Amino acid sequence: MSISEFLADLTNPDLAFLPKALLIAVMSSVVCGVVGCYVVLRGMAFIGDAVAHAVFPGLAVAFVLQGSLVVGGAVAGVVTAVLVAVFSQNRRIKEDSVIGVFYVASFALGVVIISQAPGYAGSLQQFLFGSITGVPDEDLYTAAVTGLLLLAAVLLLHQQFVTVSLDRELARAVGLRVFWLDIALYVLVTVAIVISVRTIGNILVLALLVTPAATARLLTDRLGVMMLLAPAIGGSGAVVGLYLSWSYDLPVGGSIVLVLAGVFLAAWTFAPRHGLLARRWRRGGLEENPAPAGAV
Amino acid sequence: MSVLEVRGVTVGLGGRTVLRDIDLTLDLGDLTGLIGPNGAGKTTLLRSILGLVRVASGRVLVDGRPVRPRRSTVGYVPQRHEFAWDFPISVENAVMTGRTGRIGLLRRPGVEDWRAVAAALERVGMTDLARRPVGELSGGQRQRVLVARALALQPRVLLLDEPFTGLDLPTQELLTGLFQELAGEDKAVLMTTHDLLGALDTCTRIALLNRTIVADAPPSELLDPEPWMRAFGVGESSPLLKILKVM
Numbered sequence: 001m002s003i004s005e006f007l008a009d010l011t012n013p014d015l016a017f018l019p020k021a022l023l024i025a026v027m028s029s030v031v032c033g034v035v036g037c038y039v040v041l042r043g044m045a046f047i048g049d050a051v052a053h054a055v056f057p058g059l060a061v062a063f064v065l066q067g068s069l070v071v072g073g074a075v076a077g078v079v080t081a082v083l084v085a086v087f088s089q090n091r092r093i094k095e096d097s098v099i100g101v102f103y104v105a106s107f108a109l110g111v112v113i114i115s116q117a118p119g120y121a122g123s124l125q126q127f128l129f130g131s132i133t134g135v136p137d138e139d140l141y142t143a144a145v146t147g148l149l150l151l152a153a154v155l156l157l158h159q160q161f162v163t164v165s166l167d168r169e170l171a172r173a174v175g176l177r178v179f180w181l182d183i184a185l186y187v188l189v190t191v192a193i194v195i196s197v198r199t200i201g202n203i204l205v206l207a208l209l210v211t212p213a214a215t216a217r218l219l220t221d222r223l224g225v226m227m228l229l230a231p232a233i234g235g236s237g238a239v240v241g242l243y244l245s246w247s248y249d250l251p252v253g254g255s256i257v258l259v260l261a262g263v264f265l266a267a268w269t270f271a272p273r274h275g276l277l278a279r280r281w282r283r284g285g286l287e288e289n290p291a292p293a294g295a296v
Numbered sequence: 297m298s299v300l301e302v303r304g305v306t307v308g309l310g311g312r313t314v315l316r317d318i319d320l321t322l323d324l325g326d327l328t329g330l331i332g333p334n335g336a337g338k339t340t341l342l343r344s345i346l347g348l349v350r351v352a353s354g355r356v357l358v359d360g361r362p363v364r365p366r367r368s369t370v371g372y373v374p375q376r377h378e379f380a381w382d383f384p385i386s387v388e389n390a391v392m393t394g395r396t397g398r399i400g401l402l403r404r405p406g407v408e409d410w411r412a413v414a415a416a417l418e419r420v421g422m423t424d425l426a427r428r429p430v431g432e433l434s435g436g437q438r439q440r441v442l443v444a445r446a447l448a449l450q451p452r453v454l455l456l457d458e459p460f461t462g463l464d465l466p467t468q469e470l471l472t473g474l475f476q477e478l479a480g481e482d483k484a485v486l487m488t489t490h491d492l493l494g495a496l497d498t499c500t501r502i503a504l505l506n507r508t509i510v511a512d513a514p515p516s517e518l519l520d521p522e523p524w525m526r527a528f529g530v531g532e533s534s535p536l537l538k539i540l541k542v543m
Contacts, residue, residue, distance in 0.1 A: 041383055156402045163393040167379045170445065173346045173372040174397030175364075221384045221429040 001247035009246065021132035021199060022242050024143055025256065028196030029208055029234030031147045034154055035192040036213035036234075037227045038185060042165050046096060048209045050103035051190050052202055054080035056110030059127055059197065064117045070142045070194055077190035080106045085183050130201030130253035132242070143195040150191050157184060162223070200253040207257040208234060215264045218271040233263060298323050299484050300345065300370075300453045305354035307337075307344050314340050316508045318354070322453060322484035327476055329495035330488045332505035333528050338488040339375075341505065342455045345486075346372055358453060371446030371454040375461065376438055381431055387441055388413055388426040394445035409448075416447040420474060436467035443474070454478060456487035460494070472498050492539050 010019050039048050058076025062069045084102050088095040114124055154161075164171040164181050171178050189209070196205050212234035216226045241256030269276045300322040307315040315337045322328060330338050343349045345356050347363040356363045358370055371394075383390075391413045392405055399405055405413075417423045420440040425433070430441060439459055446454055456475070460468045468491070476498060479485045486503075489495050495502060496515045504510040504518075504527040511523035518524075521537045530536055 041380075159393070159396050159399060159404065160401065162383075162385065162389070163396040165380060166383055166385065166390060166393055167374065169348075169374040169378045170372060170394070171396070172348050173370075173374075174394065174449070176397055217384065221431070222386070223384045223389075226384055 001243075003243070006243050006246060017133050017135060018246065020135045020137075020140055021252065022239065024135055024140060024195075025132075025199050025238040025242055025252070026235045027143055027147050028192075028199060029212065029238040029256075030231040031150055031192045032196055032205075032208040033212040033216075033231030033234035034151060034227055035188050036209040036211075037216070037223070037230050038161055038165065039189060039209050040213040040217055041223075044185075044189070045206070045210050047099060047186070048189055048193070049206045050084075050099045051077050051081060051186070052193050052197065052205045053107035053110075054103045055190065055194050055197060056107050056127065056202055057113055058110075058194075059202075060110040060113035060117075063123060063127075064113060068138070068142065069198060070139060070146065073194035073197060074191060076106065076110075077194055078187055081186035081190055082183060085179065085186060126201075127197075128202050129251055130197075130199050130204060132199060132245075132252045135198065139198065146191055146195055150188055153184075153188060157181070161185060200256065204253040204257045207260055211257070211260040211264050212237065215260070215267045218264075218267040218274050221273070234260070237263060299359060300486075301355075301357040301360075302341075302345065303355050303357070305341075305344055305356060306352045307340055307349055308352050309340070309349070313352075314507065315344065318509055320503060320509060320512065322486055324452065324482050324484050325479055326484050326501050327479040327499050328484070328486045328501040328503055329499035330486055330503050330505055331490075331492060331495060331527070332510075336506045336527070338505055339457055342372070342457055342486070342488065345453075345455060346370055369449055369451040369453070371449055371451030373439075373442045373446045373454070373456045373459060375457045376435070376442065379430075379438075379442065381433075381438065383430065385430055386427050387422060387430060387433070387444075388417065390430050390441055391416055391444045391448050394448035398449065412448050412450060413444075416444040419447055419478075420444045434467075435463050436470065439463065439467075439471060440474075443471075447478075452483055454483055454485045456485065458488055458490070460489060460491055468494065492536070496539065 009015050010022065039045060055073035055077040058072035058074065059069050062072025080102055084095070084098050087098045087102070114127070117123060160176055160181050163176060164178055168178055192209065193205050196208055200208055213226070213230040215233050216229035219229060220226050237260040238256050241259040242252055244250060244259065245252040245255035267275065272278055298321045302318050302320040305315060305318040306313065318341060330341065332338055340349060344351050345363065347356070363370065392409065395405065395409050395412060399409060417426055420443050422437065422440050422444060425437065430438070433441065459471060463471070472494065475485050475487065479500070500514060501512065502515050502518050503512045504523055506527045506529070510527040511518060519540050521532065521540055524537060524540065525532065525534070528534070528536060
């Protein structure tokens with residue numbers, strides 16, 4: 001399918017779900033791209049994965065009760081995130097183990113709940129792998145408003161998040177409430193995942209959080225640039241992925257994630273300073289001009 | 297004039313008494329070396345001065361008032377490995393994080409904050425590298441960034457935790473010079489160190505710690521081996537004590 005045909009389909013009133021899907025996919029990618037920068041820099045990818053699982057029982061309850069998926073997922077994700085933060089205070093058990101216990105239990109609860117609903121297999125698949133059809137208008141508004149609030153929160157808390165991420169010990173010494181900032185970050189990650197989970201799917205949403213931010217990290221050493229680049233990469237990936245999905249009748253979540261992974265591989269290879277080729281080239285150059293002995 | 301007073305501080309962690317009845321007073325102009333074996337409670341003492349561990353009994357006073365992390369001007373330089381050096385941030389922005397507590401929630405750094413950061417970088421001789429990503433710095437430069445980050449609060453008390461670990465001798469010498477100058481600029485500097493010889497040579501005071509303060513005096517008055525044997529739990533023939541004969 002050519003791009004002009006894709007544009008025609010986007011404006012075709014009979015295919016009204018398509019522009020809605022595009023909008024929500026782009027919004028999700030932008031929000032996840034920004035929040036994902038903290039996730040990547042703090043090595044929290046496992047937490048991101050866990051949150052994605054944890055929102056599941058909320059989605060299932062909302063689905064069974066015909067309520068708002070966004071609200072249901074947010075409540076479940078936040079409750080689990082807070083439980084993990086509280087239980088991690090016991091230093092005998094490491095945080096990743098606590099996460100392993102709570103988030104998978106949460107996911108299991110979701111599976112049990114949704115098995116009670118009629119049409120169990122179909123809805124389960126939709127949750128796990130995403131779907132572009134049937135996004136209600138109110139979900140679109142909720143996602144837009146939540147996304148904007150989330151970006152505002154990031155802007156306001158950025159200095160604090162950076163301080164804690166750089167050095168927790170100093171952050172405590174200068175009087176930051178590290179525990180509450182951790183909770184705030186978990187909540188932001190949860191919200192970003194919840195507004196994305198419908199289109200992309202529960203399993204694949206992690207890629208939206210991690211891949212664009214990791215790609216951006218390869219391309220820059222400046223945090224500000226990284227936090228603009230990641231949502232740009234994510235947003236473009238969503239557009240291209242949806243286009244491919246629509247043209248070749250592929251699952252939308254899978255298409256977007258594969259496009260993003262392709263961009264990541266390209267950056268990993270060709271990035272100007274940290275890419276494979278640049279490092280090879282630099283190493284070659286260094287052998288010709290060895291560093292003076294004792295250089296610090 | 298004393299700017300920091302630790303009076304009868306006892307700290308328990310996980311049911312064990314880690315520090316017992318600590319008395320320590322820091323005067324402006326002092327460069328004090330805090331020396332003791334591993335597990336003596338050196339870092340815990342620094343953390344209790346900062347108000348980061350609960351003190352079971354006793355008091356810590358800065359300028360005569362109880363410590364409070366957000367208010368008191370105690371500059372802290374944690375060990376270098378606490379810092380995420382792979383984080384994509386410039387030197388000046390890293391130094392700015394020292395002021396985050398003062399900037400407060402929901403606000404961004406203002407003119408005064410940037411001025412303090414510039415002055416701190418100037419003080420440690422890192423102005424030229426202000427925009428360099430922290431990951432590209434050498435060990436000595438990294439230590440300077442951490443000192444600048446503490447200085448960004450314009451503290452009168454500076455606490456340094458093992459500032460020399462993993463640094464070569466010329467770098468240690470440069471940093472020692474910096475710490476001596478800072479002490480001379482109306483500050484009280486307290487540093488933990490494993491470099492006994494260096495501490496005896498450059499510090500104005502030595503505090504020997506092993507769960508409690510074993511001795512606290514100028515180096516010239518600490519040439520008797522007895523307190524060292526008690527602090528480190530070693531016998532008379534320990535090679536450690538030969539350092540004292542050199543002094």
